[in-house]
Amino acid sequence: MQAFFSRTEAGRELLGRFKDAKGRPDLPKLTVLKMSQRPGDAGYGGAAAVYDESSRTVILSHWHVVRQILAGVPAAEREKLGARLSDSRALAEYLRAHPAQRTAVANRVDVTLFHELTHAWQYRRQSLAVESIRGNAPSGIILAREHEAFFGGNRYFHEKLMCIPGLSRSSRACWPCRPPRASMRSSTPGRRVRRRPRPSMSSSAPSSPASVNRAARNC
Ligand SMILES: [Zn+2]
Numbered sequence: 001m002q003a004f005f006s007r008t009e010a011g012r013e014l015l016g017r018f019k020d021a022k023g024r025p026d027l028p029k030l031t032v033l034k035m036s037q038r039p040g041d042a043g044y045g046g047a048a049a050v051y052d053e054s055s056r057t058v059i060l061s062h063w064h065v066v067r068q069i070l071a072g073v074p075a076a077e078r079e080k081l082g083a084r085l086s087d088s089r090a091l092a093e094y095l096r097a098h099p100a101q102r103t104a105v106a107n108r109v110d111v112t113l114f115h116e117l118t119h120a121w122q123y124r125r126q127s128l129a130v131e132s133i134r135g136n137a138p139s140g141i142i143l144a145r146e147h148e149a150f151f152g153g154n155r156y157f158h159e160k161l162m163c164i165p166g167l168s169r170s171s172r173a174c175w176p177c178r179p180p181r182a183s184m185r186s187s188t189p190g191r192r193v194r195r196r197p198r199p200s201m202s203s204s205a206p207s208s209p210a211s212v213n214r215a216a217r218n219c
Pocket residue numbers: 115119146149
């Protein structure tokens with residue numbers, strides 16, 4: 001997942017927050033669990049993921065992962081494969097044996113993981129969070145936490161789309177992927193375009209269309 005997040009500024013910012021006292025990467029654990037016995041059960045049956053602070057683990061719902069797998073296989077295979085993957089061990093073996101599907105699933109759950117990792121970051125920066133859960137300290141403002149998590153996830157998704165060749169050249173928001181001069185010119189003569197702050201990497205940005213597309217794939 002780190003490779004996915006590293007492609008965007010929002011993702012790099014998020015990863016950069018998880019460091020131990022010596023500055024080494026210190027990300028929460030990630031696991032896949034049945035948070036309910038059946039998909040659609042009350043409680044966590046419809047949830048995609050949750051962050052558990054007591055074990056410092058992002059938990060992806062078994063059923064959500066199965067849904068992502070089934071979305072990528074022919075319709076005729078879904079019922080049989082879905083029944084087989086209702087078993088936790090079968091799901092783990094399937095993901096181990098199908099690296100391409102594993103990557104496809106990662107590509108479908110990355111925004112969800114971004115959201116939950118934002119919650120993990122909220123717990124780390126607020127040392128009283130655990131005491132709030134225990135009722136020993138006033139609780140935080142849940143809406144504000146969710147706003148930050150959804151806003152960050154949407155920003156990451158936007159930047160992810162901007163990394164797709166063809167989309168990146170048509171959007172001003174994708175400044176890391178655009179040629180440096182084009183991003184500052186207006187198509188209307190005499191009209192000034194507001195400059196966006198550009199990262200240091202833009203000084204070596206390519207200028208030909210072919211090299212722009214190469215850069216877009218790598219950003
Ligand atoms: Zn949330």
